[in-house]
Amino acid sequence: MTKEPIEFFFDFISPYGWFAAERIGALARCRGRTVAWRPILLGVTVRQAMGLPPLLETPLKGPYLIHDAARSARLYGLPWRPPSPMIFSSVAAARAIIWANVRGNIDVEALALALYRRAWAEGQDIATPDAVADVAASISLDGTQVRAALESPGVKDGLRTTVASAIERGVFGSPFIIADGEPFWGSDRLDMVERWLDGGW
Amino acid sequence: MTKEPIEFFFDFISPYGWFAAERIGALARCRGRTVAWRPILLGVTVRQAMGLPPLLETPLKGPYLIHDAARSARLYGLPWRPPSPMIFSSVAAARAIIWANVRGNIDVEALALALYRRAWAEGQDIATPDAVADVAASISLDGTQVRAALESPGVKDGLRTTVASAIERGVFGSPFIIADGEPFWGSDRLDMVERWLDGGW
Numbered sequence: 001m002t003k004e005p006i007e008f009f010f011d012f013i014s015p016y017g018w019f020a021a022e023r024i025g026a027l028a029r030c031r032g033r034t035v036a037w038r039p040i041l042l043g044v045t046v047r048q049a050m051g052l053p054p055l056l057e058t059p060l061k062g063p064y065l066i067h068d069a070a071r072s073a074r075l076y077g078l079p080w081r082p083p084s085p086m087i088f089s090s091v092a093a094a095r096a097i098i099w100a101n102v103r104g105n106i107d108v109e110a111l112a113l114a115l116y117r118r119a120w121a122e123g124q125d126i127a128t129p130d131a132v133a134d135v136a137a138s139i140s141l142d143g144t145q146v147r148a149a150l151e152s153p154g155v156k157d158g159l160r161t162t163v164a165s166a167i168e169r170g171v172f173g174s175p176f177i178i179a180d181g182e183p184f185w186g187s188d189r190l191d192m193v194e195r196w197l198d199g200g201w
Numbered sequence: 202m203t204k205e206p207i208e209f210f211f212d213f214i215s216p217y218g219w220f221a222a223e224r225i226g227a228l229a230r231c232r233g234r235t236v237a238w239r240p241i242l243l244g245v246t247v248r249q250a251m252g253l254p255p256l257l258e259t260p261l262k263g264p265y266l267i268h269d270a271a272r273s274a275r276l277y278g279l280p281w282r283p284p285s286p287m288i289f290s291s292v293a294a295a296r297a298i299i300w301a302n303v304r305g306n307i308d309v310e311a312l313a314l315a316l317y318r319r320a321w322a323e324g325q326d327i328a329t330p331d332a333v334a335d336v337a338a339s340i341s342l343d344g345t346q347v348r349a350a351l352e353s354p355g356v357k358d359g360l361r362t363t364v365a366s367a368i369e370r371g372v373f374g375s376p377f378i379i380a381d382g383e384p385f386w387g388s389d390r391l392d393m394v395e396r397w398l399d400g401g402w
Contacts, residue, residue, distance in 0.1 A: 050260050052253060059251050060373035064384060075393065075402050172261035183265060188389045192276065201276050 005036040006193075007178040009166050010112070012090035012126060013042060014174035015069040016187040018116040019076055021175070023190055025109045031197050037101065037108045039094035039159065040166045042174055049167045056087060072187070073120075081123035088119075088127040091159070092150050096132050098158040099149040106141065114139045206237040207394075208379040210367050211313070213291035213327060214243060215375035216270040217388040219317040220277055222376070224391055226310045232398050238302065238309045240295035240360065241367045243375055250368045257288060273388070274321075282324035289320075289328040292360070293351050297333050299359040300350040307342065315340045 006028045010017035028035045046052050056062040066086070073080035093115045100106040118135050119126045126132055129150040137143030149155050166176075170183060177184040177193050184193050195201060207229045211218035229236045247253050257263040267287070274281035294316045301307040319336050320327045327333055330351040338344030350356050367377075371384060378385040378394050385394050396402060 045261075050262065052259065058253070060246075060368070060371055061251065064371060064373065064386060067384070068386075075396070167261070170261055170265060172265065183268070185265060185269075186389070188387070188393075192389075195276070 003032055004180060005034045006197075007036045007038055009038045009040050009171045009174065009176040009178070011040050011042045011174040012093040012115055012119060013086075013088060015073070015082065015120050017174040018120050019072060019078065019175075020177075020187040020190060021109075021112055021116055022076070022078065024175075024177070027190060027194060027197075033197070035109065037097055037112055038162055038166060039090075039097045040171060040174065040176075041090065041094060041159075041163050044163050045167055045172055050172060054087065079121040081121055083119050083123050083125065088125070090127070092129045092132045093119075093126050093135075095150045095155050095159050096136060096146055098162060099146065099152075099155050102155070102158060103149075107139075110139050111136060111141065204233055205381060206235045207398075208237045208239055210239045210241050210372045210375065210377040210379070212241050212243045212375040213294040213316055213320060214287075214289060216274070216283065216321050218375040219321050220273060220279065220376075221378075221388040221391060222310075222313055222317055223277070223279065225376075225378070228391060228395060228398075234398070236310065238298055238313055239363055239367060240291075240298045241372060241375065241377075242291065242295060242360075242364050245364050246368055246373055251373060255288065280322040282322055284320050284324050284326065289326070291328070293330045293333045294320075294327050294336075296351045296356050296360050297337060297347055299363060300347065300353075300356050303356070303359060304350075308340075311340050312337060312342065 006024065008021070008024050010021060024035055043054070046054065052058070055065060069082070070080050096115065097108060097112060100108045100111050114135050115126050115132065118124045124131070126135060129147055132150060133143040133147035136146040169178070173185045175187055177189070179193055179197055182196055184196070207225065209222070209225050211222060225236055244255070247255065253259070256266060270283075271281050297316065298309060298313060301309045301312050315336050316327055316333065319325045325332070327336060330348055333351060334344040334348035337347040370379070374386045376388055378390070380394055380398055383397055385397070
């Protein structure tokens with residue numbers, strides 16, 4: 001059996017991405033795997049690649065998702081204090097993950113969870129580069145270095161490439177997991193991912 | 202605790218509706234509940250109420266769903282032989298359920314499962330009134346009576362009302378379950394429905 005990284009695609013504007021982010025690390029470690037953290041931008045995917053309106057603005061589905069996200073947080077035992085407004089730019093936060101991936105020797109999972117929690121468990125802004133640098137500093141990364149990296153052409157380009165490549169590979173939601181080539185969409189599919197990794201069915 | 206029926210909204214064109222239909226009866230019976238079988242028409246809901254294109258024609262998501270439905274059938278231990286084309290009119294089959302609900306003394310679950318299986322486990326047509334009457338006859342209902350009912354103004358109107366009322370109550374997908382007033386979307390949420398019925402969280 002191969003031991004390739006589990007590819008975890010997520011957008012910081014997606015609370016379902018957060019719910020899965022809280023579990024994917026342990027799920028991988030239990031199986032001797034690592035996680036490749038791949039930030040995407042649903043705005044690009046949903047609007048441009050799929051031609052759909054933003055999820056929260058979709059009639060019937062939008063109100064359901066807001067209700068379901070709060071309920072799901074309770075089920076998962078996570079604090080729930082969403083940012084206001086719930087739709088914000090996740091570009092800076094996504095760039096921080098790109099930077100961390102390239103930089104190396106960084107606990108990307110810790111950074112991703114710190115950003116997610118700041119937004120969805122504390123209801124704080126993570127849309128600005130300063131806010132993202134502040135979150136990075138809160139987990140002992142060099143805030144000044146992170147702040148500078150968010151404006152770096154290499155990092156900006158890295159995010160564009162990551163988003164485009166995800167779309168090319170069929171990724172259309174958050175979270176989206178590719179495990180040994182098999183695609184899984186949704187935080188409620190982690191059990192299925194586990195079964196797949198443990199031998200399929 | 203109330204013992205209201207579990208409302209199960211579904212469209213015969215949705216294999217996920219089938220996967221949940223195979224489980225919802227037992228889930229309800231275990232808890233001393235009944236199931237109210239409420240056929241909907243995703244064409245009306247998705248296109249008219251939500252303003253979205255058909256799911257299977259949505260870029261990225263369409264191909265994923267076709268792959269996922271086959272994989273999910275295997276996981277659930279169900280035979281998988283989808284009809285060709287996979288998109289067909291489910292109006293006649295939906296009307297048969299409306300008729301069965303109004304007629305009374307009919308095992309609606311058996312009729313719904315027979316229709317679902319004819320389409321998705323046997324790959325046969327259930328789009329025409331004749332095909333629907335044939336399925337009904339296969340479970341010892343009066344095929345001639347069913348065939349006539351499919352053209353009855355009362356049944357037609359009953360379906361229209363059911364679809365409109367579902368939309369008004371926020372139903373936007375198949376399966377969609379309302380249990381004690383709480384809405385749940387998706388065949389992968391039955392565990393959540395069980396937890397909710399068993400006391401919430």
